[in-house]
Amino acid sequence: MVLILTSCRLYHDQLQLSESHLDTLLADTTSTLGILSSLYESFKMVEAQSTAFHAQCEGLLSEQLRIAKLASDLSENLLYYSYLEPITRRLNAPGAGSFVRGKEFAEMLSTLDKCIEYMQAHVCLNLNYSYA
Numbered sequence: 001m002v003l004i005l006t007s008c009r010l011y012h013d014q015l016q017l018s019e020s021h022l023d024t025l026l027a028d029t030t031s032t033l034g035i036l037s038s039l040y041e042s043f044k045m046v047e048a049q050s051t052a053f054h055a056q057c058e059g060l061l062s063e064q065l066r067i068a069k070l071a072s073d074l075s076e077n078l079l080y081y082s083y084l085e086p087i088t089r090r091l092n093a094p095g096a097g098s099f100v101r102g103k104e105f106a107e108m109l110s111t112l113d114k115c116i117e118y119m120q121a122h123v124c125l126n127l128n129y130s131y132a
Contacts, residue, residue, distance in 0.1 A: 077122070080114070080115045080118040080119065081115070081119075083111055083112065083115050084115070087108055087111075087112060090108070
């Protein structure tokens with residue numbers, strides 16, 4: 001009988017040790033699930049911020065393209081107005097009489113005609129009054 005009682009106590013001790021081990025394993029698993037849940041929430045927050053940042057970047061790129069096109073259009077429009085000052089200087093310079101008889105003068109008049117046509121076609125531009 002003592003042998004059976006000792007065997008039962010040994011078995012009981014092993015069961016308590018297994019129970020303690022399983023309780024520790026369960027606590028570790030619960031802790032790990034809590035950490036994973038926290039990481040998941042953090043990931044969702046980073047994902048939302050990344051999505052918002054991406055949308056802002058796309059908006060900025062779109063704005064940059066719009067401004068670049070506007071600058072290009074402005075540069076193209078101002079090109080016609082930039083010819084007047086050099087032409088005026090050449091015509092008012094000493095020796096302009098010989099310049100008028102040269103081939104460059106005909107090219108200059110052709111350019112000036114194109115500028116005038118552009119200005120007449122785009123009377124809505126505010127600079128036109130200065131060159132009328």
